[in-house]
Amino acid sequence: MTDSLKDKACIVGVGETRYTRGTNTTTLQDALEASSKALADAGLKPHDIDGIVSSAGLAPAPETLAANLGIRELKFAVGNTVGGGAAACAGLQIAALAIAAGLANNVLMPVGWHSYSGMRVRKLGSEVDLTTVPGPIGATIADFYMPHGAFVPAHFYGWMATRYVQQYGIKPEAPAAIALAARRHAHLNPLAFMRGRPLTLEDYLNSRVISYPFRLNDCCLETDGACAVVMTSAERARDARKPPVYISGCAEGHPYPDDDFGARPDLTHIGLTDAAPKAFQMAGVTPAELDFAEVYDCFTYVVLIELEALGVCKRGEAGDFVRNGRIELGGDLPLLTHGGLLSEAHLAGASHIVEATRQLRRECGERQVADAEVGVVTGWGDFGDGSIAILRR
């Protein structure tokens, strides 16, 4: 079963809007613009799409998208609410499953989010009623975290990061390496919101603490925009406009218990810890063979813990792994080659898929990873849900 989805589906189209802070558009308009560009990239027309996977809450409902795109025969529609920022990468698995089973031929996955102009995470509990937040986390936060002043991701991921820092003696230079690599790569990405805005180690170390252990520059951006991915079967992908990118391995994982971040026996055992070995096994690839990694980067410390979950280094050793430019372009394992959530824009993980696709097509110009053959994308969300896809050209 572990190889059942290997290379069955391919990414054949990607597209996105501009990434901004402040917008006159709606998330629907943005999702449609990104979808149109992804369809054009794939050489497909809207009526070729018969499956839609959207991250409900972060993209319009599949029915709304289909109505606007003029899709007459929608056969497979998923509004995936599970896992927050893990949902986009998990959507690759959902689409691959539908395509492999013959439920749909061509699947569109748009993600649109106005995290700057729309609902801001920091408004949880004030302008946003937590008890109406979909999924399990709203109720937990409202009843047991928020009365004590812990209610945004920087707070609950901070619990995990503090444990990690204290347990392994992680120095600030380790998360700084993540922030600096993301920024360096953003300078090479015309779409990146932070392009041209320098960040030095000194800037990082002097940036104010938001919530210990997170400094400002450990935290991702809030931006407006959308991106979209089009997938089809490996067979049909041979006729696509651009070189197909194969979904060689995919998996999702959920830590236990998934509805109470604080209660985990080992807080650094995340969803990805369970998911990663399955995806590598499915793909027949080892972590050492990766040419690049687009790791979900809501916070720098989360990236360190994900690197260990991926198995590119051992538990507690990510701080050493990221030193000396190893995770920058030209290093052993370039991370976040587009700048990530930290320095490009916050598309809830979907732009990581877009970037990985372009890297494997070798369309990335001055930020191209030389001879990129295989890469990994991860998702992370809610209380540590994880998803992973191993992609190859």
Place this chain on the structure above:
Amino acid sequence: MAKTTDKYERPLPARMGLAAEFYKYTKLHELRFQRCTDCGVWRHLPRPMCGECGSFNYEWARSSGKGKVYSWITVVQPMLPAFNDAVPYTVPLVDMDEGVRMVAIIQGVEPEAMKLGMPVEVFFDDVTDEITLPKFRAAG
């Protein structure tokens, strides 16, 4: 900023479902968690079902209120105006002696003094006429 009013403006627990039971006991200055009456395992957050043995039978068993710090955050930038006068404040995760883990703000401990494994104990703060929050302080 000193408080200029007695009105308590910080968020109160929504008390949905079984959470209401938890806060019914804190109002009585009792910290109680569910304990399965079939397999004896304690649990928190409140749930209808025992994740160990599948039983729906439980009691609200009294906690010693004592535990050890598993992790913490120290919030420096308030994310709601109601916490403006609280920062910096520290919110630990605490491994309670009964085997469950609980979140609550800690009072009377400087951020720099926080340590993994530090012993703490619960006290009760009647923040409104309706609601009593359990909070932590250093244990001797």
